[in-house]
Amino acid sequence: MKFYARYVKYASERPWLLILLILITALVGIPIKDLKVANHPEDWYPENSYQLPDKKEFLKSFGNDEPMILFLTFPDTASEDTRQTQIQNIRNNLRSVYGIEDNFSRLNLLSAQSFIDEKYINRINDSYFKASNPNGEIIFMKVRKHPEPDQNRPFLLDTLNTNVLAKIPTNIRADITGPGVIFTEINEMSTRDSWWLFLICYILIFVLLWWRLRKASYLILCSVLVVLALWPSMALFGYLNVPINLVTLIAPLLFVINYFSFSVHLVAKHTSDITPYLRKKIPPITTSALTNIIGFGSLMISDIHVVFQFGLLTSLGIIIGLLVLFLIGTPLVVRYVDVNKNLEKVDWMNKLLDGFYFRLSKGLSVVLTVVLLGWMFMGIYVFPSDLFSHNGKISVDTDSIGFMKEDNKVRQSKEYIEKNYGSVNIVEFIIKKSDGAALSPENMTLISDIRKDLKKVPIVTSIVTYDVWKPIINELKIISPKEANRLAAAYLTADKKVSRLTVRIPSGTVKQMEKHLNAVQKVIDQKIKGYGITVRPMGYIPAYIEQTNIVVDEMLESLLVAVLLILLVMSVFVRNFKIGLIATLVSVFPLCAVALLMKWLNIPFDVATSVIFSVVVGMVADDALHIIWAFKSNLHLRNNYTTNILFADSVRNIVHPCTATSIMFAIGFAVLMGSEILLIVDLGILSASAIIFSWFSHFFFFPAVLRLFYPDKKK
Numbered sequence: 001m002k003f004y005a006r007y008v009k010y011a012s013e014r015p016w017l018l019i020l021l022i023l024i025t026a027l028v029g030i031p032i033k034d035l036k037v038a039n040h041p042e043d044w045y046p047e048n049s050y051q052l053p054d055k056k057e058f059l060k061s062f063g064n065d066e067p068m069i070l071f072l073t074f075p076d077t078a079s080e081d082t083r084q085t086q087i088q089n090i091r092n093n094l095r096s097v098y099g100i101e102d103n104f105s106r107l108n109l110l111s112a113q114s115f116i117d118e119k120y121i122n123r124i125n126d127s128y129f130k131a132s133n134p135n136g137e138i139i140f141m142k143v144r145k146h147p148e149p150d151q152n153r154p155f156l157l158d159t160l161n162t163n164v165l166a167k168i169p170t171n172i173r174a175d176i177t178g179p180g181v182i183f184t185e186i187n188e189m190s191t192r193d194s195w196w197l198f199l200i201c202y203i204l205i206f207v208l209l210w211w212r213l214r215k216a217s218y219l220i221l222c223s224v225l226v227v228l229a230l231w232p233s234m235a236l237f238g239y240l241n242v243p244i245n246l247v248t249l250i251a252p253l254l255f256v257i258n259y260f261s262f263s264v265h266l267v268a269k270h271t272s273d274i275t276p277y278l279r280k281k282i283p284p285i286t287t288s289a290l291t292n293i294i295g296f297g298s299l300m301i302s303d304i305h306v307v308f309q310f311g312l313l314t315s316l317g318i319i320i321g322l323l324v325l326f327l328i329g330t331p332l333v334v335r336y337v338d339v340n341k342n343l344e345k346v347d348w349m350n351k352l353l354d355g356f357y358f359r360l361s362k363g364l365s366v367v368l369t370v371v372l373l374g375w376m377f378m379g380i381y382v383f384p385s386d387l388f389s390h391n392g393k394i395s396v397d398t399d400s401i402g403f404m405k406e407d408n409k410v411r412q413s414k415e416y417i418e419k420n421y422g423s424v425n426i427v428e429f430i431i432k433k434s435d436g437a438a439l440s441p442e443n444m445t446l447i448s449d450i451r452k453d454l455k456k457v458p459i460v461t462s463i464v465t466y467d468v469w470k471p472i473i474n475e476l477k478i479i480s481p482k483e484a485n486r487l488a489a490a491y492l493t494a495d496k497k498v499s500r501l502t503v504r505i506p507s508g509t510v511k512q513m514e515k516h517l518n519a520v521q522k523v524i525d526q527k528i529k530g531y532g533i534t535v536r537p538m539g540y541i542p543a544y545i546e547q548t549n550i551v552v553d554e555m556l557e558s559l560l561v562a563v564l565l566i567l568l569v570m571s572v573f574v575r576n577f578k579i580g581l582i583a584t585l586v587s588v589f590p591l592c593a594v595a596l597l598m599k600w601l602n603i604p605f606d607v608a609t610s611v612i613f614s615v616v617v618g619m620v621a622d623d624a625l626h627i628i629w630a631f632k633s634n635l636h637l638r639n640n641y642t643t644n645i646l647f648a649d650s651v652r653n654i655v656h657p658c659t660a661t662s663i664m665f666a667i668g669f670a671v672l673m674g675s676e677i678l679l680i681v682d683l684g685i686l687s688a689s690a691i692i693f694s695w696f697s698h699f700f701f702f703p704a705v706l707r708l709f710y711p712d713k714k715k
Contacts, residue, residue: 061498201667236317364704612690
């Protein structure tokens with residue numbers, strides 16, 4: 001501390017040094033220009049997932065695994081000739097779209113009627129084009145492989161709209177869907193959200209600071225400090241090659257509210273002497289930053305790459321921002337900020353808390369502690385863990401279409417398709433021998449039997465295997481061997497080592513689709529037992545199911561690590577394990593309250609809400625750190641004053657900056673409620689609620705628990 005005090009004194013007296021450091025910070029932040037928006041599907045696969053190798057083998061064997069389907073609804077008066085003409089026009093227009101490698105419609109089957117038995121035509125027609133709506137037509141599109149599909153797809157969809165959809169007559173409804181379409185829509189929503197939510201957050205916090213500080217110099221300096229810290233932190237997106245996506249879009253908001261929190265405590269200057277000022281401010285700010293780093297960093301144990309990226313980005317960002325604030329911010333505050341006289345001013349908030357602490361008897365402390373423990377027990381009880389086995393837990397589930405609000409056009413289109421065409425969820429199964437050998441004729445017969453058995457499963461809308469196409473392939477070999485081989489390669493590789501099985505299952509939540517997929521897999525497993533072949537699902541839906549299932553286990557693991565480390569940090573911080581344990585207990589209460597809120601609002605754990613606890617656990621400890629630091633300094637006065645009076649005196653000078661930072665945290669998260677993505681809305685609701693619960697926990701429950709652990713020595 002002495003060395004740092006000498007540095008602050010030296011830097012505050014030399015503006016040229018501060019200008020030099022600001023220029024270095026600006027240069028370090030140049031990679032911010034490399035910030036990009038992307039949502040790579042591979043980033044959502046668990047690190048040790050067997051599905052990623054299967055996906056790569058599928059891509060190698062059969063090309064792109066991304067299905068994109070165009071659904072057409074014709075008017076009731078449309079004749080068969082009208083339908084065929086329009087479908088042909090659309091197919092011709094699709095040839096002008098480079099990103100679409102091939103397309104397949106009912107016209108392909110009509111052209112084969114001259115040389116194929118009608119029963120085989122009907123079998124293929126039922127497998128591909130069966131729709132609930134009699135006026136519906138379906139065109140399957142094979143998307144061309146691209147090294148950067150998530151960056152290329154928006155251009156592909158724009159080209160489809162311009163070259164194809166815009167040329168379809170207005171009396172024909174056209175709906176396009178597929179996992180890529182949904183991913184692209186979420187990416188675009190993320191882009192729109194990330195910028196305007198960030199701007200609104202900054203403006204609202206700026207207004208809040210004006211309300212609290214009421215001095216232009218303080219306000220300007222706070223904003224300068226935040227921008228200086230934010231610049232190199234945002235550059236981490238470029239340094240680490242982390243894109244803006246569904247998860248990382250909240251990182252800039254977390255940076256802003258954390259840096260404003262640190263800056264407010266720095267600007268709340270209570271003395272002009274450098275050493276006492278630093279001793280009061282730097283330890284709690286550093287420890288607060290450390291708890292946030294622990295909370296964010298605990299996400300790095302995740303096997304899901306995008307969650308790991310978020311944890312790495314936010315934890316490193318806080319470290320870099322804190323270094324900037326300490327190297328540049330503190331000297332600027334010492335040089336340009338006077339003693340903040342508002343800290344000693346007694347206002348309505350002090351009077352309210354003083355009145356509560358005055359009436360805080362031992363009996364009331366017992367009641368409040370019981371209430372605290374009761375809430376915590378109920379929060380743990382509804383938590384989806386193995387500690388309690390019951391049906392009242394928070395559900396672990398999500399629905400990808402539920403990412404979007406009800407008025408979203410992509411969501412409306414998907415819901416319309418589901419209603420009028422039945423299931424549109426395509427799951428590919430990759431089939432191969434366990435020993436890597438070629439599939440024998442006996443194996444191909446077995447696959448045909450699997451198709452027949454699966455056709456009896458009620459939830460299977462359609463199923464396609466190699467044998468569905470085999471009669472046409474055999475006939476085509478006579479007319480066009482090249483075309484026959486191309487058609488055969490779509491379901492059986494040339495070396496006959498890998499085949500595929502395509503199933504359409506109903507849409508729904510992850511748990512519902514997992515149930516459907518398990519039912520399909522059960523039929524398959526019973527059939528292939530003892531034959532030495534493997535049949536495994538791959539693609540978007542199985543990966544999404546796998547990712548959702550491991551979310552809670554990882555969340556519990558990361559949360560446990562974060563809480564234990566924060567307990568250690570708090571105990572070391574005040575060199576008192578008892579105070580550290582009490583502070584940790586009180587800081588965990590808001591998390592339990594959020595769990596109860598999730599149960600009450602029926603908000604499930606998903607890819608967004610699962611990171612809430614690790615994100616806010618460090619933030620909710622912020623007030624506790626400042627309180628226990630001040631309370632620990634007053635413990636030597638216990639012989640002269642009661643515990644509640646000591647607590648009242650401890651929080652008198654910090655209640656305003658703590659309240660300001662709590663409001664900033666709450667505002668920062670509440671801004672997320674304006675997002676277009678429902679998952680981010682839930683994240684905003686729950687995170688803002690956690691901060692509010694935290695403030696009440698620290699200023700009302702905390703003194704009650706301390707009163708019981710530290711009985712009065714003075715009446």
